[in-house]
Amino acid sequence: MADFYVAGRERKLREWQTDNSVKSYLKAKKDFDELYGYIQKTGDVELLRNALRNPVYAFQQMRKTKDIEATMTAMNQSRDKAISIEKKKNVNNDIIPVYT
Secondary structure: OHHHHHHHHHHHHHHHHHOHHHHHHHHHHHHHHHHHHHHHHHOOHHHHHHHHHOHHHHHHHHHHHHHHHHHHHHOOOOHHHHHHHHHHHOHHHHOOOOOO
């Protein structure tokens, strides 16, 4: 009888793990945990404000900053310079003025 009970629980667990909504939730949770950890580590207030307004946008900004930091580290430059470059890139909300 115990074997049937264990087999039933294992089957339900496998069904639960293959459900797309569960996979989506686990991925989102991992992403938000990463964002939370990054904000705690860096103390980036602007990123925290963005996370409160739009977490997906904040996650994208974090990824961009991490990519720039990795590039700058490879080039032996500081994190502050990487962030200042990112801020300069986002002036005018990435709108390029066109003169006619």
